[in-house]
Amino acid sequence: MTSKDFPLANIDCGDCPIRHRAVCARCEPDELQTLEAIKFYRTFEAGQTVVWAGDAMDFVASVVEGIATLSQTMEDGRTQMVGLLLPSDFVGRPGRETAAYDVTATSRLTMCCFRRKPFEELMGRTPHIGQRLLEMTLDELDAAREWMLLLGRKTAREKIASLLAIIARRDATLKLASDSRSIVFDLPLTREAMADYLGLTLETVSRQVSALRRDGVIELEGKRHVVVPDMERLLGETGDDTDGGMLI
Amino acid sequence: MTSKDFPLANIDCGDCPIRHRAVCARCEPDELQTLEAIKFYRTFEAGQTVVWAGDAMDFVASVVEGIATLSQTMEDGRTQMVGLLLPSDFVGRPGRETAAYDVTATSRLTMCCFRRKPFEELMGRTPHIGQRLLEMTLDELDAAREWMLLLGRKTAREKIASLLAIIARRDATLKLASDSRSIVFDLPLTREAMADYLGLTLETVSRQVSALRRDGVIELEGKRHVVVPDMERLLGETGDDTDGGMLI
């Protein structure tokens, strides 16, 4: 079982749609009640830091709405984003007291948090929560390794195309019913954040986005609104195998 | 709890020291018996492929001896190593039918394998195996993210120093009793494999290894035998924070 078995679109459960996908799709009523008791919400404004690497972190959480980034920074300021947290993604590691990465809100962000200690206790007596977390962690590991290929071997143009394809694909799950052939979405990241994710500079990101537009691979309305007239064409620019599970 | 709580050096249990660390440090006798019944060993020669990405993989496994690599290849041949498997590391994903990466032996390799289906059944009724696997997977995710920083932001020299430091550190756990100040180990990888791991070309690897030797950071006896006279000095070349848990 992978996270694809819990598509966001299939879930409709009130104030916290995410929690269910993340940890308790198979929870019994008493387990849900325990989760209710230890949960709380936090919201952050765009740009705010959720936690700094090394800080104590006494909760684990699920993103409800908005976007956050996980990043690592070297002493001299070089920064690499190591994860992008979209709605339904899980943050925090059971058994770890301090945050391993900087977590930053890149848009207005709502998270559903669970106090760590009682969450760990619940995990201890509720195996399927651990199983679910293992599935999610394995998915994240796959994503991290896919990103290693991107960082280590792809050209700047391929990197940009790959990022756009990933955002388009992830966004598309939320509006599949669309009739139009072309895919439309808003970039949730600044050029600088894209650069930090892709291991590039913001100037290179800007140049390559311009180049993809000039070549007709994408259209831009404003700086952030992207139209992909032909998804196949964009995928062809990523360097990835076009067959396989890649298509939307 | 992290994998550091199961240091290899502390374990002494006969023909398969690894299995215990990986999945059954806390197993009951009947569980161990089940594992015995579904386990088998496979050995590979240096250079042999264990599985190709996409192939059916009906077992999960633990490395007993030797070194293997996980790598991804693009259609045009560009290759990125996404993981290095040393003794005690686990391969394979419960619930996944096919290999996601090429697995290749870089030295003579012995693996302790468990048939996947019965292993998954055992996992289903033995929560702590899943818990242990979750811990290991989270450690791997951390390692993958550390590698993302290396691939995205470090210079060639820093990449080489980082790889040497990691191998030295990992090797050092096997011979901590050493009296000498300097750390000595054999490089388990060819220059080409190092390049694939670091997102470089083999020529750049060769040049940077030569440069580190010229600058006295390392000494080489032959091509593969490395002496690190001053570990602090090497760590200073990695670009990482020198304080923190990094030191051996």
Added chain:
DNA sequence: GTCGAACCTTGATCGAAATCAAAAAATGAT
């Protein structure tokens, strides 16, 4: 030992992305 095949090193040149620099566009505050 000699031969051949991998593996490694070094040199010369090239090129993609970084860096340096400036200006334009968007955003938000007053």
Added chain:
DNA sequence: ATCATTTTTTGATTTCGATCAAGGTTCGAC
């Protein structure tokens, strides 16, 4: 609306690592 700030684009130049090319080592087979 105006001004200040942030974000983005574009241009000129530099640099690091890739690429192309040629030898040198090591090691196993015979």
